[in-house]
Amino acid sequence: MDYVAWKPFGDQRNGKIFLLGQCACGNDWVDKLDDLSKEKLQQWLNPITWAEFLPAFSVPYHIPGHYIFSYVCTQAGVTFDRLRLAIISEQYNATFPQELKEKLIAGVRLFLPDYRT
Template sequence: MIKIPDTNSIYVIADWIELYIATTKNNVSKTKMSSLLERASGEEPREQLISDIWCELGIRQNLYENSPFVIDRLVVEPKANIDSEVTYLACLLIALYGPSNSNKNIAKLFERLSCLAIEQYLNGEGIVFGWPVESGEETSIRERIIKVASRLNERYVESPRETYKDRGVDVVAWKPFGESRNSQVIVLLQCASGKNWQNKTTDLPLNAWEQYIHWSNNPIRAFAVPCVIPSRNWHEVSKEGGILFDRIRITNLIGAIESKDKCLAGEVASFVKNRLEETSN
């Protein structure tokens, strides 16, 4: 049985139900959910907690373009043959359990998923910029900023101290016109794959980046997380972080990952398999 990390959080329990039905292909009723929570916490859950969880799942079902589950008044049921299942499960596992001891590259994997999602959103291009850099990439932030400016046909001005590593930017994405000129939509994206993501919404210093590159049009800020950002927090998080990419948007945008990036699809599938084995023990 996959463990419930937090038996008091509506959003964590909703995540757990999504993961449970997706991996077991079993239904979960309100009665069964109450029993599982009581077993995990030692206390019978309040009826209001169960009701709030069902309400949250109902909201999510309507936001997924091809919802992995169907919910009615009493039962949540899994849906079969979801083309976005691997991406969906990866985001669920990262949101629920975070980094694992056996896999130190989860944050980088999520950056790559976020990069693919924003490429689909823009119908454009993207590069993973965050630290630590990917194998074979330049480690100097100065050289990496120069490379970004060159790729986007913008003018490099200066760079921060090398201690900054990535200066809050994990992905740079843009929508080119195809004729090698600048003046285009550019997005600087920060990814937060840990459970403390709410403390990172303002970590990307857009004003500093306007000093490093002489942009023809200033870039837009964006923020990506593997969880579902609660509706009640959506506006404020967006005001701080910029355009939001949460699990629902990332899953909707990527769809069948195998048709877009076979290498990444294989790595994501391997991560999901290994992480499920770890969390089930």
């Protein structure tokens, strides 16, 4: 498990939308489609939201084709590939805090010194 995200509905009741995500950055990303196991993790997570978590999967690659993308979603959960991440990034670019944006860019440049914004 690489990330956790939840979104409350605003009514202060249990049952938030709750994602647990797996990232796969290497060329072997197909081998990681079933890394998140509900059976193994559920015992640790029920009290947080009272609803089962949704598995999520993130890759820095574009997953082409409806059939392949659908298969990945079926196996790994809500899928965030390069296209989906780029769209989300663009949608929230104007409201993203500048200080956090600068820290993230500095972190990316540790691995990709030539990264341009």
